[in-house]
Amino acid sequence: xxxFFIFLSTYNLLRLGLGFNIFTVTPEIHTDLxxxxxxxxxxxxxxxxxxxxxxxxxxxxNWSNLCNISQTGRTDFNIMCIIKGNSxxxxxxxxxxxxxxxxxxxxxxxxxxxxxxxxxPWPFRADKLHRIYIKDCxxxxxxxxxxxxxxxxxxxxxxxxxxxxxxxxxxMEEVYDSLSKVNSPITRxxxxxxxxxxxxxxxxxxxxxxxxxxxxxxxFSTALTNDKHYFDIQKRTCLYDNLxxxxxxxxxxxxxxxDKIVQVNVAENLKVLNFSGNGMSDTLYKxxxxxxxxxxxEYIDLSDNNIRDLPMIRDFxxxxxxxxxxxxxxxxxxKITSLTKKV
Ligand SMILES: *[C@@H]1O[C@H](CO)[C@@H](O)[C@H](O)[C@H]1NC(C)=O
Ligand SMILES: *[C@@H]1O[C@H](CO)[C@@H](O)[C@H](O)[C@H]1NC(C)=O
Ligand SMILES: *[C@@H]1O[C@H](CO)[C@@H](O)[C@H](O)[C@H]1NC(C)=O
Ligand SMILES: *[C@@H]1O[C@H](CO)[C@@H](O)[C@H](O)[C@H]1NC(C)=O
Ligand SMILES: *[C@@H]1O[C@H](CO)[C@@H](O)[C@H](O)[C@H]1NC(C)=O
Ligand SMILES: *[C@@H]1O[C@H](CO)[C@@H](O)[C@H](O)[C@H]1NC(C)=O
Ligand SMILES: *[C@@H]1O[C@H](CO)[C@@H](O)[C@H](O)[C@H]1NC(C)=O
Numbered sequence: 001x002x003x004f005f006i007f008l009s010t011y012n013l014l015r016l017g018l019g020f021n022i023f024t025v026t027p028e029i030h031t032d033l034x035x036x037x038x039x040x041x042x043x044x045x046x047x048x049x050x051x052x053x054x055x056x057x058x059x060x061x062n063w064s065n066l067c068n069i070s071q072t073g074r075t076d077f078n079i080m081c082i083i084k085g086n087s088x089x090x091x092x093x094x095x096x097x098x099x100x101x102x103x104x105x106x107x108x109x110x111x112x113x114x115x116x117x118x119x120x121p122w123p124f125r126a127d128k129l130h131r132i133y134i135k136d137c138x139x140x141x142x143x144x145x146x147x148x149x150x151x152x153x154x155x156x157x158x159x160x161x162x163x164x165x166x167x168x169x170x171x172m173e174e175v176y177d178s179l180s181k182v183n184s185p186i187t188r189x190x191x192x193x194x195x196x197x198x199x200x201x202x203x204x205x206x207x208x209x210x211x212x213x214x215x216x217x218x219x220f221s222t223a224l225t226n227d228k229h230y231f232d233i234q235k236r237t238c239l240y241d242n243l244x245x246x247x248x249x250x251x252x253x254x255x256x257x258x259d260k261i262v263q264v265n266v267a268e269n270l271k272v273l274n275f276s277g278n279g280m281s282d283t284l285y286k287x288x289x290x291x292x293x294x295x296x297x298e299y300i301d302l303s304d305n306n307i308r309d310l311p312m313i314r315d316f317x318x319x320x321x322x323x324x325x326x327x328x329x330x331x332x333x334x335k336i337t338s339l340t341k342k343v
Contacts, residue, residue, distance in 0.1 A: 053077060053101050060097055062089050066116075072108070076130075079109045083116025083137065090119040090141075095126040095154070106130040106157075113137035117169075121145035123193040124158065131160040142168040146178035146190040158194035159242070162201040169210050172220050181227065192238035192265075200243065201274075204250035235260065240267040247274035247301075262286045262293075270294050276330075277304040284329075285311050291327065300329045307334040310343045 053071075057079075058064045066089060067081035083089060089111070098107065108131040111118060119141045124132050145151050180186045194200065238260070240246075246261060253275065261267065263286060273294070275283060284307055290297065313329070 053105060056097060056100055060093055062087065063093060063097075075102075075104045076106050076108070079107060081109070081111045083111060083113045083118060085115050088117045088119060091121060091124060091126065092119070094129075098127045098129065101128070103128075109133070111135070111137060121151075123151075123189055124161070125151050125154045125156065125189055125194075127155050127157060129157055132158060133160075133162045133164075134166055135164045136166070138167045138169050140169050141174075143170060143174050143178035146180075146186040147184055149187055151189040152187050154189075156189070156194060156196050158197055160199045161194050161197055162199065162203070163205060164201075164203045166202075166204070167206045167208060169208055171211050172209060175209075176220060176223055188236060188238075191236050192240075195239055196242055197240065198242045199245040201245065201247040202249070202251070203247065205248075206251065235264060238265040240265060241269065243267045243270055245272040245274070246270060247272070247276075248278065249274055249301075250277040253278045253280070258283055259286065262290070267294070269296060271296055271298045272301070273297065273299070274301040275305070276301045280305040281307055283307075284309075284313070284331075287313055287329075297327050300327070302334070303330045303332040305334050307331060307336060310336055310339060312343055 054069060057069045063081070066083055066087055067079050069077055069079050072078045081089060094109070105128055107129050109129065110133040112135045114136070117138045117140055118134070120134070120139050121141045121144050178186065178190070246267065248257065258275065261273070280302065283302060283305070287300065288311070290300070290313070310331070
């Protein structure tokens with residue numbers, strides 16, 4: 001149990017003890033979680049020489065100790081981090097750093113954890129961040145910026161996002177505070193993630209609660225019951241104009257997430273939709289008419305799920321001629337035991 005947690009618990013007990021109704025309070029209470037957005041100075045490029053990027057990076061505390069930065073192109077930099085043992089890095093520090101370098105620079109970040117923890121709030125937004133790859137990490141603060149409107153103002157520059165075998169470590173209250181309510185909706189950034197991305201891959205993400213055992217401290221079910229009718233069920237339509245590959249695999253996927261990408265969001269250039277290994281059984285039914293929504297789709301991967309029945313999926317008269325590809329629906333390794341003549 002770390003000091004932050006003790007602080008939080010005490011804080012909760014105090015507030016509950018004092019009888020404040022914390023669930024109707026909408027202003028952000030975690031002021032330390034509100035990202036500071038430095039004043040940007042567009043009048044000059046702060047750093048004229050790329051060596052200054054390196055020098056500036058060297059001043060980034062834990063980042064410079066745990067990561068190597070290298071120049072991979074005229075304006076491209078690659079940051080490779082290995083987070084071991086009890087070390088950690090914070091995205092907010094990198095975010096502040098990106099404002100101090102020339103506007104034409106792009107960063108690729110690759111973080112691999114060997115036990116270490118990273119403090120990376122979804123959707124990892126930072127100006128000039130072009131590619132982000134996270135592997136084997138435990139992520140904290142994941143839900144803490146869901147209602148921070150400043151995040152929507154940071155340029156959405158991520159083109160490639162991939163998470164492999166990541167565990168998000170949440171707190172009950174953090175999750176509760178991040179739920180969209182009528183009088184405090186979540187931001188577009190939190191709901192849609194990187195809307196300019198070409199590739200979004202989440203492979204084997206798990207979620208745990210660090211305060212699960214202490215369920216007396218924050219009574220999630222009571223809070224939910226009290227607040228029920230305030231929840232905002234209206235969902236935005238996210239626009240993924242560049243998106244070609246979308247994968248959520250090897251995890252329990254929220255039904256709403258599937259519905260959104262399949263039925264609500266706009267992703268006309270999507271070529272690969274991958275829901276492999278998610279224990280899904282009825283997703284195929286939602287793909288009725290998929291050709292109309294995804295005109296250039298090449299591969300829908302539903303392998304390694306629990307699909308038992310094959311519905312008639314109509315193509316609405318679209319032929320190979322009209323579309324660029326036939327479109328494969330991969331149903332290997334499911335639980336299909338019989339087919340009707342029609343199918
Ligand atoms: C922006 O840069 C110019 C030129 O270096 C400087 O005069 C000005 O004070 C800067 N403004 C801010 C807000 O830092
Ligand atoms: C950074 O470079 C040093 C020296 O080449 C190497 O020992 C270290 O493993 C590298 N660290 C990362 C995170 O790649
Ligand atoms: C990291 O953990 C090791 C032992 O697990 C300990 O000796 C060391 O002091 C810790 N370092 C920091 C910075 O907390
Ligand atoms: C930097 O790492 C140390 C331990 O390695 C940790 O105690 C400290 O909180 C970290 N700082 C940030 C800003 O992540
Ligand atoms: C996934 O990450 C955990 C650490 O969070 C690690 O212990 C485990 O070996 C990783 N699994 C795979 C398949 O790489
Ligand atoms: C949490 O609230 C539920 C529903 O009101 C109640 O049944 C349960 O006993 C409460 N749990 C704790 C630990 O207070
Ligand atoms: C879908 O995801 C699984 C698991 O990551 C992977 O093995 C498979 O190759 C992917 N399929 C496609 C078409 O990319």
